[in-house]
Amino acid sequence: MGARSNRKNGKYQKKPFESSGSSSDTSANIYESMQLSEAYQSLTARQVRLYVCCKSQLYAEKRKPKMTDNEHEDVTLHFTMNRHKAIDKYKLYTDAGRRYLYLDLDALIEKGFITCLWNGKDSKTKNIYKFSNDWQTWKPSKP
Secondary structure, three states, rough: HHHHHHHOOOOOOOOOOOOOOOOOOOOOOOOOOOOOOHHHOOHHHHHHHHHHHHHHHHHHHOOOOOOOOOOOOOOOOEOOOHHHHHHHHHHOOOOOHHHHHHHHHHHHHOOEEEEEEEEOOOOOOOOOOEEEHHOOOOOOOOO
């Protein structure tokens, strides 16, 4: 009955291999067209993992970061990623290797996956990022 009503309501039914079953669990799709793109295939394994965690943050953050009081600004694609999340929550980096977080974020920006909307370094606030589709037209620079 539960699965049937979920299908009727359009709610996706998590498969046991996809989730621990937590009701607060979120998912983040990565489509094959992205995986086959030149930009995605140029990422390192660590950069791919960071991108997946950024994508998870997009759906996991209940309160979307807002940079302005502009009520017309679309914040649905905004997310934050910082040292605490990358090191403590997702275990992507060690504290000693935290500089790689910022190098990897720069690579995601350079290859068109995300854009930095707000750099919080000077104000000691979280950086605010937005997803971008510029990866679709990214080409490696010629040596």
